[in-house]
Amino acid sequence: MTSLYLIGGAILFGLGVHALVARAHLVLKVLAVNVMGSGVFMVLLAAAAGGEGDPDPVPHALVLTGIVVAVSATAFALALILRVKAVTGRAHLPEGEGDAESGGS
Amino acid sequence: MNSLIGADWAAWSVIAPLAGAVLAALWPRSGPLLGMVVSVFAVLVSAGAALGVWHDGPARAGLGGWEVPLGIALHLDGLSALMLLMTAVVGFAVSVYALAYIRPGSGRDKFWPLWLWLWASMNGLYLSGDAFNLYVALELLGLAAVAMVALAGGAAALTAAMRYLLVSLLGSLAYLMGVALLYASHGVLDLALLGQVMGDEPATRLAAALMTAGLLMKTALFPLHVWLAPAHGSAPAPVSAVLSALVVKASFYLILRLWLDVFPQPEGSAFALLMGALGAAALLWGSLLALRAQRLKRVVAYSTVAQLGYLLLAFPLMLAVPAAWHAVVFFALAHACAKAAVFMAAGSLQRSAGHDRLAGLGGVMRREPMTLFALGIAGASLVGLPLTGGFIAKWLLVEAAIQGQAWGWALLVLVGGLLSGAYVFRVLGHGFIRDLAVTQHHPVPALMSWSVLALALVSVALGFAGAPALELLTRHGGEGS
Structure with a gap:
């Protein structure tokens, strides 16, 4: 049962990384980061159930803190996406490194 | 409680900017004044911490009187004291510069809370002796830094901030996955305890690889550097200075700390x-x-x-x-x-x-x-x-x-x-x-x-x-x- 969570967590993390790189739309990228985070939380749950007897409460506290961080980061990312969309008209990142990019104040 | 004087000094270097950030967010007009007060205070406190380490050696303090492993430790040694001092000196100069550079209206209301927030999270990172607490500090640092890049407001700055945010989140989640693996195999989060119990198991190696890769990404080391130049180049000048001089050093500090004190030296070169x-x-x-x-x-x-x-x-x-x-x-x-x-x-x-x-x-x-x-x-x-x-x-x-x-x-x-x-x-x-x-x-x-x-x-x-x-x-x- 524990290894199910462990392997499931690793798969979710991997899927998240893949989507973060492969998808272009910024909302999808932010969702991908959230999937990665869920993967990490599942590994922590596996760690909590790993020992004998009652589950270890420490990973639960870590997951709760992690969720708080993930929610704030997601909210911030979504707000930033809205600003990017408002200014550039697109919710995608421009391709390439672009030393010639204009801008700055 | 064996908290030595140095660690008490150092704790104030987190508390002061944090309090300053909250106050500056509540009363935006007082931002420049709060920034200067915190800067002067930070220089004094970091010097006090460095003197404490100089005379008494490394110190640890359990927060709120809770001792490790239940509590979360602050850890102060020569390396962290020097990083605190570096942050304080550069931070002081940047704050004075920002007094004139950041004009009223051009994002000043947001600059000071974010900058003090960033300062608090950097100092927290240097002092923390707990793998999970380090993740929280790392994430706070990343979010504050990204928000500061976005302050410039133009298309270039916003897309650079977005790119920086995604890299930063990827890096800190890779780090957190490493922390989860370490806890799963060793059952402790305190860096000093981890260093004692850690062997050369596959899980440890995987954790070390994930954490190092994630932190390298945040440090913008080649070939993971692509996000740096647009982000540092399009931010307002005081922000660029802080990002290039201090923020990238913070994640490098963590790499160094982990390999010096926690991970076993890998065999072979x-x-x-x-x-x-x-x-x-x-x-x-x-x-x-x-x-x-x-x-x-x-x-x-x-x-x-x-x-x-x-x-x-x-x-x-x-x-x-x-x-x-x-x-x-x-x-x-x-x-x-x-x-x-x-x-x-x-x-x-x-x-x-x-x-x-x-x-x-x-x-x-x-x-x-x-x-x-x-x-x-x-x-x-x-x-x-x-x-x-x-x-x-x-x-x-x-x-x-x-x-x-x-x-x-x-x-x-x-x-x-x-x-x-x-x-x-x-x-x-x-x-x-x-x-x-x-x-x-x-x-x-x-x-x-x-x-x-x-x-x-x-x-x-x-x-x-x-x-x-x-x-x-x-x-x-x-x-x-």
């Missing part, structure tokens, strides 16, 4: 050589990009990519000379002061000319001799010319390489110095061309020119402060020396 090769690639590629860039702030940003390469030399050099990381930390210190001064000088010139295209800056440079002078001496420290902090730093690196008979790395340090000389003099050269038409020129406010000059002088003065800094680094946690 493959890992260290890989890190060294990445460093060499960063040094060469970053320098080439800096030589090609057409805008002043881009040159400075790519120079950061290049100079970060030196930090990775710690790993191959430590193969033969275990204390070689002292040289690298001193390099980070010298680079922080010089790079912040150069970025601030670049910001003054940009503000004065209304743009930062290298080709059109010569005339403005000639009219702002004080800023040009500061740019010159900070640039000299960046290159590593004699009598500057950068010179001592590179000297120490070469010395370590020669002691370990690693001639290749010694040569690399020298080649890197030559390349940085090329791009620094390429910039300065524009200031010495005669009879240039000046299309636009606004005088640089005195606060800005003086704070840049002061920080540039500090970067030179570090050349004379090498011995105490290195002595402080020997007060190290695990070694008991």
Whole structure:
């Protein structure tokens, strides 16, 4: 049962990384980061159930803190996406490194 | 409770900026005043912490009276004290500069809370002795830094901030996955305890790889550097200075801390050589990009990519000379002061000319001799010319390489110095061309020119402060020396 969570967590993390790189739309990228985070939380749950007897409460506290961080980061990312969309008209990142990019104040 | 005086001092270096950030968010008008109060306070407190470590050695304090492993420990040793001091000195100069640079209305209400928030999370990172707490500090640091890049508001700044945010989240989640694996296999989060129980199991190796890769990404080390130049180049000048001088050092500090105190040294030299090769690639590629860039702030940003390469030399050099990381930390210190001064000088010139295209800056440079002078001496420290902090730093690196008979790395340090000389003099050269038409020129406010000059002088003065800094680094946690 524990290894199910462990392997499931690793798969979710991997899927998240893949989507973060492969998808272009910024909302999808932010969702991908959230999937990665869920993967990490599942590994922590596996760690909590790993020992004998009652589950270890420490990973639960870590997951709760992690969720708080993930929610704030997601909210911030979504707000930033809205600003990017408002200014550039697109919710995608421009391709390439672009030393010639204009801008700055 | 065995909390020593040094650790108590150090705790205030987190509390003060945090309180300042909250107050500045509540009363935006008082932002500049709060920023100055916190800056002065931070310098005093960090000096107190450093003195505490100097006299009493490393110290630990359990927060709220809870002892490890139940509680979360603050850990203060020579390395963290030196990083606190570096942050305080550069932070002080940047704050004075920002008083004049960040005008009312142009995002000032947001600058001061974010900057103090960033400061608190950096200091928290340097003091934390707990793997999960470090994740929280890392994430706070990342979010504050991204928000500060977005302050400039234009399309370039916003897309750079977005890219930076995604890289930063990816990096910190990779780190957190490592923490989860470590907890699953060892059941503790305290760094010192982890260091004692850790063996060379596959799970530990995987955790080490994930955490190192995630942190390298946040440090913008080649080939994960692509996000840095747009982000550092398009942010407001005080923000660029903080990001290039301090923020990237914070995640490097964590890499160093983990490999010094927690992870077992890997067998064989493959890992260290890989890190060294990445460093060499960063040094060469970053320098080439800096030589090609057409805008002043881009040159400075790519120079950061290049100079970060030196930090990775710690790993191959430590193969033969275990204390070689002292040289690298001193390099980070010298680079922080010089790079912040150069970025601030670049910001003054940009503000004065209304743009930062290298080709059109010569005339403005000639009219702002004080800023040009500061740019010159900070640039000299960046290159590593004699009598500057950068010179001592590179000297120490070469010395370590020669002691370990690693001639290749010694040569690399020298080649890197030559390349940085090329791009620094390429910039300065524009200031010495005669009879240039000046299309636009606004005088640089005195606060800005003086704070840049002061920080540039500090970067030179570090050349004379090498011995105490290195002595402080020997007060190290695990070694008991």
